[in-house]
Structures are given as structure tokens and as C-alpha cells.
Amino acid sequence: ELTPAIMPSILSCDFGDMKSEVTRLTDAGAQALHLDVMDGHFVPNLTFGMPMVSGLRRHTDLPLDVHLMISEPLRYAKPMVQAGADVLTFHVEAVEDAAFVAKEFRKLGVGVGVALDSDTKLTDLEPCLDFVDMVLVMSVKAGFGGQSFNPISLEKLRLLRDNHPELLLQIDGGMNTETIVLARDAGCDLFVVGSSIIHSDDYSEAFAELDQAIKS
Ligand code: DX5
């Protein structure tokens, strides 16, 4: 895994034209695609499931980083892996026993992430941290693109970085050329970016500006 890496979220893409969206994101320099799966239950928004993941899988060799914002992550884990997910992240708030869920995900042979919503306290992660590869720290409330960055995420990143040097740390929500630098300085490795890229006229230019910011 190459870090730091910017992982575009397809949430704000034109879902009627995903083939060319993937081409544009790949040409811009994406090293992975972040796929936001929402079930209208764990979060109020509804996006897509396995058919989108398998559809994208046919058009790209990029790693597919699947962010499950769903109430029953275990129920869909194997189908998501069969559809082509390379990394599967569940929300700690969605499950009773996060360590068990992480261990079950591991058996599927994918990278395992656990996500922490912006209003969830860091200590809720403790029981499962030995069984995950990555922690996704939400810097907005899970559910929608285009929200503004919550700096509480920076403190969580710093504490995780200090106490768990081996974990990959990912941030998601409200990333722009300023907030991405704050996250990097807090120890983050992987940066999910939605609207800053997708709502720009030129994905390559937007990607390059973010990339310069984290490498500066
Ligand atoms: C929000 C999603 C994010 C979203 C980020 O629930 O998890 O991945 O796409 O979008 P921006 O970058 O617009 O905040």
C-alpha cells in the first residue's frame, strides 16, 4: 500500500455515466476508489449495493474501498467481497460486537476497516483495534457528501496515531486543500475526497492540488 493516498469517493459522481467517471478519476491519479454504501436505515440516505461494486469491478483494476454505512454489515460482507471489494469498512455504531465482525471480515481475505462516526467517542473502538487494518475517522456525520469538516476528527487521528503506529488511518468528509493538510499533520494516511474533486470542472487539476497539499 502506497501512502499517503487520495481516494476519491464516487458518491457525487454522475451515476448514469460511471464508466467515464471511473476513467476520469483514474486519469486524474486515483490510487483507489471509495464506494459509499448506504442502506437508508443506518443512515437516512440510500445509495447502491453489490451491483454497483461488481459493475465498477469490470471497468477498473483500482482497489475498491467499500465504506458500509449499513445496519447489518455481516449480512452483506461476503456478497460485497464476491462483487469485488478489496477493503471492507463497517461502522462500529452498527454492530454489537465489533471485534467479532472484524474477525469475520478477516476470514473473507479483504482489508478490514472500522469506521467511527463524527459524534462517536474514540474509546468505542478499543475492543476491535487488534483485528482491523484501518480506522476510518469520519470528519462529517456519515450519510451525505458536501458537508463541512468537523475538527474533532483531528484529535481522534492524533490519539490513534500515537497509540497505534501500525494502523492505517483514513479520514472521510469535508476534505479540501486546507483540511487535508490538517489531517495529514494529525497522522492520517488515506484521504477520502468527494465533492472537492467531483464538483470541480477538472478532476486532474483538483486531484493535483490536493496531492500537492499533502506532499508539501
Ligand atoms: C459521507 C461519505 C463520504 C462522502 C465524502 O457519508 O462517507 O465518503 O462522499 O464527501 P465530501 O468529500 O463531499 O465530504
Ligand code: ZN
Ligand atoms: Zn465514505
